[in-house]
Amino acid sequence: MNRYDETERTFAALPPAHGRGFAATWWGRAWLKALEDAALDAQQVKTGRRLARAGAVGAVAVRPGRITAVVRDRDGTARRADVLLEELSDGQWDRFLRMAVEQAGHVAALLDREMPPHLVEDAATAGVELLPGLGELEPTCDCGAWDHCGHTAALCYQVARLLDQDPFVLLLLRGRGERALLDALQSRSTSSAEAIAEGPAEPAGVDAGEAYAAGDALPPLPAPPGLPAGPGLPPSLDTEVPPAPGVDPDALEFLAARTAATAHRLLAGALRAGAAEEEPTVAQDAVRLAAGAPARALADRLAEGSGRGPDELASAVRAWRYGGAAGLSVLEEEWTVEGEALARARAVLAAAWDDDERPVLRGHANRWTVAGAPSQLRLGRDGRWWPYRQESGRWVPVGGGDQDPATALAATETARGEGAC
Incomplete structure (x- = not known):
């Protein structure tokens, strides 16, 4: 208790x-x-x-x-x-x-x-x-x-x-x-809620004569505005006027909202660190937008525009939610681990489990598959291990990257127990 x-x-x-x-x-x-x-x-x-x-x-x-x-x-x-x-x-x-x-x-x-x-x-x-x-x-x-x-x-x-x-x-x-x-x-x-119900307070006025008399004594410039509390809300495009041919109001509203959220996040990062994050590719940006849970029609358009089928886009969205661009790279990129990196990976795998608990892993490129089980570990270029499970003949991500391969592999069991994927 x-x-x-x-x-x-x-x-x-x-x-x-x-x-x-x-x-x-x-x-x-x-x-x-x-x-x-x-x-x-x-x-x-x-x-x-x-x-x-x-x-x-x-x-x-x-x-x-x-x-x-x-x-x-x-x-x-x-x-x-x-x-x-x-x-x-x-x-x-x-x-x-x-x-x-x-x-x-x-x-x-x-x-x-x-x-x-x-x-x-x-x-x-x-x-x-x-x-x-x-x-x-x-x-x-x-x-x-x-x-x-x-x-x-x-x-x-x-x-x-x-x-x-x-x-x-x-x-x-x-x-x-x-x-x-x-x-x-x-x-x-x-x-x-009470403040909203009461409405905005009346602004304090300034006598017009006083304002004109002080016109030649300009005040100092105000301090630059701080970071807004949140991203702005785009205007609604749901009007009585029908849209022009080829214009999708729902798609525009969704894109404007996601753009405002991204701009707010980038501004916050720039104010904190003085640097912006790396620009995503077109394919990555399509997945990022799809991760915002758009309507089905918009998701289909994003899948088509990114060169993916609906199932491929769904896997990419899951990878993005688990790890952003790094998670997506692990899903789509297969690379050869060799030399010192391979020796380090093998040492980490050997140390992750006690001898009586260690699974049998078969390695190929940056992927280690558990013998006799639909579970796989993928090594990212950042040294983290990412869990995957095989569902309907396809490998799908079931968790974020972890420095400990045992913790990452355990996520595949959790996914199986919850009936995920």
């Missing part, structure tokens, strides 16, 4: 995780990526994964800024492991709440215990990073290690399983409990 209050949640120890991954959701995998990218000793990460799989992590306490658990070594020695993550400031929480209220779908997703990518992206646009970045998971353990040890790594792997079940675990770690957060969202939603 899990103990719950507004300042701390304690989760009972989870059973061993033999033969399965630690993160089925994309946000759980993002949590583990922060650990795996920052740990200086890959062997300690592997040890932590093995301990977590064996059920060596006790009850996990989650409170603002810290997670804690007792982790037992194979010889039974108990170690207290803590991992710290900086809490969000009051200003950051204010921006997050304002952003969430403006997008009703964000509140609905949180109530469904989900954290869709667009929620995290919109939060980042507002200057609020929910998921930990490189080096943000700060470890401390009474074993004396100064970096991530097997005990803190095991704790992080266990927390990934908790995050799969409930993203409010991450929000509590960032500083706000579930009840307080939902109450604040409800209060802001009510205030926003």
